[in-house]
Amino acid sequence: MFNLFYRAKKxxxxxxTSSRQHHTLWGDAWVRxxxxxxAVLGGSIILLLALAAIFAPLYLKYDFATQNYDAILVGPSxxxxxxxxxxxxxxxxxxxxxARTSLAVGLFTQLVVLMVGLPIGAIAAAAGGRVDNLLMxxxxxxxxxxxxxxxxxxxxxxxxxxxxxxxxxxxxxWVGIAxxxxxxxxxxxxxxxxxxxxxxxxxxxxxxxxHLLPNSLGxxxxxxxxxxxxxxxxxxxxxxxxxxxxxPTPSWGTMxxxxxxxxxxAPYLVIFPAIAIAILMLSFTFLGDGLRDAxxxxxxx
Amino acid sequence: xxxxxxxxxLWLGLVLLAVSFITFSLMHLVPxxxxxxxxxxxPQIVENLNIKYGLDKPFYEQYINYVWNALHGDLGVSYKYQxxxxxxxxxxxxxxxxxxxxxxxxxxxxxGIPLGMAAALKQNSVIDYVAVVFSxxxxxxxxxxxxxxxxxxFSVWLHWLPTSGWGDWRQIIMPxxxxxxxxxxxxxxxxxxxxxxxxxxxxxxxxxxxGLSERIILSRHTLRNALIPVVTVAGPELAFxxxxxxxxxxxxxxxxxxxxxxxxxxxxxxxxxMGTILFYAFAVAIINLIVDIMYGWIDPRxxxx
Numbered sequence: 001m002f003n004l005f006y007r008a009k010k011x012x013x014x015x016x017t018s019s020r021q022h023h024t025l026w027g028d029a030w031v032r033x034x035x036x037x038x039a040v041l042g043g044s045i046i047l048l049l050a051l052a053a054i055f056a057p058l059y060l061k062y063d064f065a066t067q068n069y070d071a072i073l074v075g076p077s078x079x080x081x082x083x084x085x086x087x088x089x090x091x092x093x094x095x096x097x098x099a100r101t102s103l104a105v106g107l108f109t110q111l112v113v114l115m116v117g118l119p120i121g122a123i124a125a126a127a128g129g130r131v132d133n134l135l136m137x138x139x140x141x142x143x144x145x146x147x148x149x150x151x152x153x154x155x156x157x158x159x160x161x162x163x164x165x166x167x168x169x170x171x172x173x174w175v176g177i178a179x180x181x182x183x184x185x186x187x188x189x190x191x192x193x194x195x196x197x198x199x200x201x202x203x204x205x206x207x208x209x210x211h212l213l214p215n216s217l218g219x220x221x222x223x224x225x226x227x228x229x230x231x232x233x234x235x236x237x238x239x240x241x242x243x244x245x246x247x248p249t250p251s252w253g254t255m256x257x258x259x260x261x262x263x264x265x266a267p268y269l270v271i272f273p274a275i276a277i278a279i280l281m282l283s284f285t286f287l288g289d290g291l292r293d294a295x296x297x298x299x300x301x
Numbered sequence: 302x303x304x305x306x307x308x309x310x311l312w313l314g315l316v317l318l319a320v321s322f323i324t325f326s327l328m329h330l331v332p333x334x335x336x337x338x339x340x341x342x343x344p345q346i347v348e349n350l351n352i353k354y355g356l357d358k359p360f361y362e363q364y365i366n367y368v369w370n371a372l373h374g375d376l377g378v379s380y381k382y383q384x385x386x387x388x389x390x391x392x393x394x395x396x397x398x399x400x401x402x403x404x405x406x407x408x409x410x411x412x413g414i415p416l417g418m419a420a421a422l423k424q425n426s427v428i429d430y431v432a433v434v435f436s437x438x439x440x441x442x443x444x445x446x447x448x449x450x451x452x453x454x455f456s457v458w459l460h461w462l463p464t465s466g467w468g469d470w471r472q473i474i475m476p477x478x479x480x481x482x483x484x485x486x487x488x489x490x491x492x493x494x495x496x497x498x499x500x501x502x503x504x505x506x507x508x509x510x511x512g513l514s515e516r517i518i519l520s521r522h523t524l525r526n527a528l529i530p531v532v533t534v535a536g537p538e539l540a541f542x543x544x545x546x547x548x549x550x551x552x553x554x555x556x557x558x559x560x561x562x563x564x565x566x567x568x569x570x571x572x573x574x575m576g577t578i579l580f581y582a583f584a585v586a587i588i589n590l591i592v593d594i595m596y597g598w599i600d601p602r603x604x605x606x
Binding site: 237274 | 316317319320323324327328330332333438439440441442443445446449450452453457458472519543545547548550562566567569574577578581582585586591
């Protein structure tokens, strides 16, 4: 409650907030997040990997697709930091470009999730009654699907590009967010400031967009952070069974699948991408745990 | 209670009907048909095949036929393995998937509960620290990554266990553990949190005040109450295990239902895809129902209306 008033004040009188530091909801959360060492570690790894992936062409010696038949299955060396694969491609380069795939999947699926889940959850909560009932029963039905199998089926329907992978995973993962958004809004709806906004003549849409959604944001951000590694895992699993991204685009899942064929000759081909997935997922868990402690008001004393 | 179970079963029927309808519609959207081959079949043959399997009928008629047959235990024919029915194929995969799932589930409980208990009883000790690290790490490493790392350690480097296959007990160890690690981590985390909550309750102090031995307090009071949340998540966990088993089955070449599904998708085998998805949805729904009923039995405070 109080945080809200501080936020309102900040817009009107700037100096006030600068003399009293970190009293907004997000300011507080940021301070708490920074105190959490594991969350900082996780966030830094993700940021570092993202930067490494974005600027990959600037510093990598090798392309991810160039095949060198004079250097097939060469172990890690100074020439090839993490060795080369069965087609003579540089494993380090493929790993970095694979991070692009993983991070893109993680982020863009959440975009789909938000675009579908957020409105459905918000509409269900705001409308209530029969609409709410209908939407939530639909969500229940979606929950009954074994999600990875549904993703595979959607993938088979959509076919084609990497964007279709985002779509397939996103169209399955939105149900959790829809439920969460609905629950959050329903609980915020009971608060006094919402009644006040209504009393001042705010329309339903206005109250939903300006008051209900922003105040439900914390747990949604946390849920999204935990959803990202799940999407990354789903893509890796799809690529592993051979219906993920198309070669030669590197994906950690594809790299593991390919490496599996020569696992006795070159176990490092499997180890590096496996460890990369583990580290990335662990980083998101740390960050998500930190964000939850920092943002989720229910845990705040 | 009887009324509640009945209502749940009715709802389950509705959900399965909806799931089957959505899957059926989606399947017909998959580009290409079950008769696509490297070498194209003659149009007349395709037409005859379509007539034989009823694929020439309108969509709704196909669907109604399917549901009607499914209610009689006939999940239709596999287009890939034309000499076997889907019910038969799933029947051969089911015992394998179920065995793996149950072993992994027991493993998860056997690892998770004692670990969580030990961590809570000796809070801030080395055991607690180990338990927290274990549950954080294994809760975020996907099963198939773990499976592959296990293969490298125990098959490639140590030569202790076979990389894949099914039949020998040594072939069950790695897949079961890869599958069990995540639910074990979850169980440990929840057991720990809920034990820490329970040992601070007044009724534990009362039990101690009236002179009960620590052993009886632990078994009759602490554990019984602390395990309620563990049962709550056991249902979703088991469901997760069953769904998660498909990729583990693929890694270790285990001929279970999950591998059948993947083969079905590649072959556009409508019958097989449909059958496996329905089977999974059904299994998950039944497990959740059983857990909910058990929940009321373990925690008498819960009343269903």
